[in-house]
Amino acid sequence: MTETVRDTQAQIIESLRKLLKKPATLGPTTNIVKDLQLDSLAVMDFIMSLEDQFEIVIPLDRVAEVETLGDLALVVDELRGRK
């Protein structure tokens, strides 16, 4: 994992922690839907807030490939790099 991915991931985890009501162990292998019990509405809302946080656009097909927080960090990091 590169330095920037690690940094992106840390920021995503921090944002997620604020969103979740219950404390949870969050790491690269955390499955966003299964482990966090977020419904699809909540996930999409979280994605939109990440778009704002990182000033990027995450197209829906990129969201579809994401299962874990690690996947999400990779996608966000790549899109950040493109700016």
Place this chain on the structure above:
Amino acid sequence: MSILSKFAPLRQTYDQLRSVGQNPFEMVFEGMLSSTEGMYRGRKTILLGTNNYLGLTFDEACIEESVAAVRAHGTGTTGSRIANGSYGTHRTLEKSLAKFFNREHCMVFSTGYQANLGMLSTLAGKGDYLLLDSDSHASIYDGARLGHAEVVRFRHNDPDDLHKRLKRLANEPGQKLVVVEGIYSMLGDVAPLREFAEVKREMGAWLMVDEAHSLGVLGDNGRGLAEEAGVEADCDFIVGTFSKSLGSVGGFCVSNVEDFDILRVACRPYMFTASLPPSVMASTIMALRRMQEEPQRRKRLHENAERLYYGLRNLGFAVGPQCSPIVSVAVADAPLAVEFWNRLLEGGLYLNLALPPATPTPAPLLRSSISAVHTPAQIDRAVQLFEAVGRQLGVLPPLVNTTARKRVSTPISAPPLAEVAMLASGGIR
């Protein structure tokens, strides 16, 4: 392991739903008595969830046209227009719609769903961007998935949010197509179209408006939200359906964009499906005429909408943020919603039960759509039933001095849905 095993969780939810009473997603009416009444299990039932905004499904003139067409041209076209050719009626229907909307071009589709599939997937190609309101109808999301454009969502009814996202895409070379709806089908809220049009102009994007629920409902002439907001010139594409205010089935897109007709040989959901049968088109053409000849239907529709919306709101129900012919009541959770819906049906009132994720927020909805031909007595009956069931189930506080049944759940305070909507985002339907 069956190929359907993946649906086990859905099966479980669905079975739970069915165990409560009637199955809200498999209702079978024995017959329709009028645009507002049907027979269900041997009983006259008020229909309050049919999107039959102008009540034209039993219009004599529409029926006559349909019957004449089926006699003259047969029951179906048995193929697509590019293969089997068009009938004169296809052309007449397209010309009537184009004229009504004051547009150069019109294409009709076999359903409104296919109109969205076709337009979104074809207009926006590889390298282009589709910007969708987060509360968009399933047909809009599906159209986006069928095509090859990048799909971006913006916050529901939020022109500033759209602006922000378009700005992030300013240096991308692709075309940008913004898609919004006139009236949103779940809560009945209306898009701030004038502001969206401003953003579209400033950022050089294209704009499509789905007037499925606003055709015949909004605008002095019933042309929808674009007319009402005075921004028709900014709306490059208007799509809509015949299945609501026009009382039949089918979809359309009208536009002034040059060379529009090339889509007839590029748009797959137009090309590879059977075209509309003559009887359907004949009643639709007549319904379009009736709609224009009888603007008083629209007036009555709005009076009826107010009667229902304020009737429910004044009782303390959590209705949508604004009054429109779609009136939805939010309740706390799915079991309560299913129970509520069943009791209304037992009382002789049918409406739609909408459960998340089909709803814009996690709250399930009891969704009504009002018609111009509902009588005040029918609406009052609906409100009374809502009140009675609301008190039985503790959605409304019990009246003092009544022998109200013991509450089955804690009372749910009723914040206006607009507030709920701010707490949760829109969802993929």
